[in-house]
Amino acid sequence: MKKVFAIVIVLALVFALAACSGGGGSSAAPADTGSAAPVDEGSGGGASGEAIKVGIVNLPPEESGYRQANVEDMNEVFSAANGYDAKQSNAADNSEQIAAAEGYIRDGVDYLLISAANATGWDGVLASAKEAGVTVFLFDRFIETDESNYQAALVSNTYEEGQTAVDWLLGQGLDAYNVILIRGQIGSAAEIGRSDAVEKADEAGDLTIVADGTGGDTWSDVEARKVVEAAITGGVDFNVIYAENDGMAQGAVKALDAAGISHGKGGDVIIMGFDFNRFALREVQAGNWNYDGQCNPRQASKIAEWIQTIESGEEPPVGTVYLDEIGVDTDSITEDDILERGINEDPGVVESVNEAA
Amino acid sequence: MPKALRGVLIPLTVLLLLLLINVIKDVDFLDISNVNGALYGNIPNILFGATELVIITIGMTLVTSASGGQDISVGVVATITSAVFIQALAAFGPVSWLSVAGALVVSCAVGALLGLFNGTLVAIFRIQPMVATLILFTAGRSIAFLIDGKVSPNLKNAVTTQIGGVIPGVPIQTPIILTVVVIAVFAVLFKLTNLRLYTQTVGINEKAARLNGIDPVKVKLLVFVILGICCAVAGFISVCKNERHDSVNLLKLIEMDAILAVALGGNALIGGKFNLPGAIIGAYTIEVLNRTLLRFGISPDAIKAVKAAFIIFLMIVSSPVVMSLLDKARGKIAGRLEKSASDKYGGPKTEGA
16 A cells, blocks of 8 residues: 555656656747846847857856856856856756756857866767857867867967976076976876976976876865975975966975975075966065966957957857966066956955954 | 773784885984974874874764764865854954954854754764765855855964964974864763763664663764864864865865775774774874875876775775784684693693603
8 A cells, every 4th residue: 555655656756847847848948038038138138239149068166266267257258248148057067068058059049158077978069059050169178079060169278388387497597407296187188288398398308307296186285285295304305396286386385384495586496386376476476486377267258259250240260279378477477467367366355354463 | 901902903003014114215204303493204294284184083983983874074064164264263353362263163163063964964864974964065165165255265374374383482283282182172072971882872773772861863963063073173274274265175085084094993884883093093094195105206197096005905904804813813822822831831741742
């Protein structure tokens, strides 16, 4: 008796669910044109008459400081005030991202912007986008597919970032460069690119990698600190720390501070970081670090430019396009660099409290 | 004395073995120097680095014992509570020892609440601990990110820097002292209360505990609250050490290390009797292992595989099977010694044979 009852309940639930999702699905299309349109007219429609519909498939902002800046930049540029009707979804899971992209195509967006969690599995989506006449731009991350399946990809050249940094380092005129290399997540694009220049310079004999460590999959500052501590207590002779992101550079500096080793401008150890977080740039400005390499998360304005090109009937770029990225050191850094190119807020509520104290 | 020692014999042997490997590599492992007025060297670094893991492991041991499951949200809870700590500290105005203490109390209260949330799901709704804590594990870092106001706040002031580093005039790094304080608090707690007995009773047999007047629900809630507070303290120390609240990375995946430490300490992950000194030694063992791999300069692409191999080795060495084998071997040896002793004192009869 109980069993029958349970089965009845389960069946009822299943039908209820099916009804819900069915209802949602069938009502989605009319609802979108019906209910989304007034929202447009309310905010963006007034600005330019006809809003350009953009679907953005991105990763979640809490992934990293980089992503946080990236997501905010997208929201800012593709705003209703700028004449866009943009929707952004933030999922770290590839299948969720694909579902979101398919949803956007169904909704009839004009442009689809993708930063894929995984490089594979996108062929179906790209094919249906092509069929629906949606222009696809990739940003920040590549998809493993034929170049003809998307319009253009706007990405960071991590090899170039590494090369710029190593060129700067070798221009410092030291007698020897004994480098502690602190890698990011092994196998990630940023790790491969940023390590490449250092490894090549090591092979060429321009510098020596005296310790080779990693902050692990999370680019952890604590792990970076341990790498440097092991080098210090192991008696390794080093005068450069090349950390592949700002957090790990900070962890490394903590290890030096605890061991009473000087660093930064005029110090014993050169500190190099990446990503252009504002807190890191402030350290460079203060002379506690020597160098920071940019990794530009602001692809939105460039892509917006391309979209305007297409809207005005001209040909947009094709294939892979790299972002402009710079590196700064203590001498070359300016307040404008920090304010315009730095990512994330200036650090700290508690620091300002301290200043007051 | 031998009874107390027996519980920690295996984990301690493993730890000493690792330390020995380090000393054999180079005896400078034991060098200790004086930097910034505090002791510096491999051993202080290990004690310093293991702080958060040790504190969380203590709470995890209790939760494992009473609930027969593990809390996988500890790193995330520490991230949320430390975010609260920073916001509270900012709200209290100028940073002083008092305001830091106040903010710590606030963050501990939040930790206790989060522990209560997990505990309620486990004790009252009878959800498996790992599943129950999966909720915070998944959502927690986003919550911390929002509490942070979508930035990674810096924490640069004299007081928290001293807590995460060295207090002038004290020759030992502050986090090491704090670890000792936390361990001492638990030692006193076990001495003065029935916490250990109740926790183990609930873990061994809930029904029997209830029949004896111990409310399993209350005990489970209590251990989760204790773990929540442990997380808050660990998060506080971590953020003072790092001087920046990075909601993405703070104590990330420390839950795995904590669970491993509990297991290395000879505790059954299905609950029941627990061995807290063993778990604490297990936590230090993990820290030593991490640093050993770095000291040997294992290449970054191989480090995970080597670590895994080591852990398998450690787990096998401290497994019940090996333990009982050792016990048997010891029994045999003892038997033989006894025999030879009795032979000796048995007189000339056997001496000829």
